[in-house]
Amino acid sequence: MAGVTDAPFRAAVRGFGTPLVYSEMVASAELLRDRRSAALRLNADRDEGSIAIQLAGREPAMLAEAARLAEGEGAFLIDINMGCPAKKVVGGQCGSALMREPELAAALVRAVVGAVSVPVTVKMRLGWDDDQRNAPELARRLEQEGATAFTVHGRTRAQFYDGVADWNFIGEVKAAVKVPVLANGDVRSISDAVQILKTSNADGVLVGRGAFGRPWIISQMQAAVRGSPVPDEPSDAVKWEVALTQYRGSLSHYGAELGRRVVRKHLGWYAEQISKDKLLRDRLVRASDPEPLLVALARGDVAAAA
Template identity: 50%
Template structure:
């Protein structure tokens, strides 16, 4: 296992969420089908101050659905944050209690997911169309647990109803400890650019810590996000896929710490291998291999080698878990050879 102090420095940029003390201001966003335990472990070990599980459907979680249980797994995570979604206060409250009992250090309420299968059940960002219901859900969850509760939202449902500031005020009144705002409306999905400036209205509406989310792809983006939004921290999603160390790089940058040299191929290979092995252990060889392909393809995309294309193709179609590991090692070794040449 890679030790964090081999790769990252000690952040001095402390950040408090209720009683939870964090060591930085860059977080890994929850992403359905992506932020599995392996990715969260890697991101945290490499400097992310906070990571969040994939979204859990509160009903499925209470029914002990095996897939929901896998998403909720937090073994080895220092600050285990469980994100839940639903539209019934009693179900959300009970799922929050269960997550807390299982070791969650914080509960995050999803009010930002734009997927039709979620909004069709009046959960996720659909809650921004009914702030009374949203406030009732928040109230139920806050009262159900002792750990801090956060809310992740969008700017609003569409361009004509950008009501994130009002939801922020109501969430604060109900006892929420932190807000995360994705700089798009629900109807934008992931199209266009995230509007970091619009997040400033949320920051001005509340005394709570506010986290800006959406389109942070570089250290310069992180600076601009905080400057334009007035937010206290940044949350990084798609840009961390295939490079979970990027969140830690942003955390160090925002803390004013010197950047270490880019991770070499051998270190990135070790991160990818540990992530892959975690998925096999957690899900079993067959399911773990299938689930890992998106991550393996993303890790491979950052390998710089003129002869890597064939290895990449074989890596993401192999049905043999041992062969996948061998191909992954060969892929990163091809970069080492290219650098040495």
């Protein structure tokens, strides 16, 4: 998720045993133009291990070149974004706009599959709007070009993030292709994760907003869908420790000034998830140096935090 799933947050999610994490979406043109800034967003933590890197673009040769670069950065999987609804992205005819151009979408997959040796997957929505729910046909077409899995967010582009995700329709994509389909949209609880798989018959679940401020939830969902014992909810002190580690990780990843700015919204999400205390949230988000407060919270020192 652009602006959210950076290396420090991915490290927090991985810390609970979640095996598959994705980079933020990176525009292929940006990656080719400014490798350093794009590399910072992709990975740059060399010890992170391999990640799935998501690229956006509409020029097959450029996307292929960017994919080659991303593979060199450690991507074990390249995901092509055909789902982003943002006006800035759609205006450039990328993201979900590609769902209206199946031949171009096919050319993009063909070019990237030909350029890299890692699997190439596609993220899409149900279609452009309710009159053009073409995800099943598009997925079938892209499967022929070598796409090895699909993630389907159960909304149309016209919906942006409104309404509710249609988990049933994701099942139509699942029925249309032989490769794995990962279901996505509105999975916020452990029971949602179980239910989206039942409803869509998909092969896996991807979680976005549900993990904001609670990176531990994905491993709990994972256990539930596998029928394994669900790990206990971490204590508040452990949760604050996770927030503190992400805070420190952001400072070392981006440098102190940018790191503090980038991690601020995450601290707000942690506060909302852990304490519900609006004052505490405000203190964390506004502090020029929230570290002492985070350290106190991670120690369980409620008095210091009050």
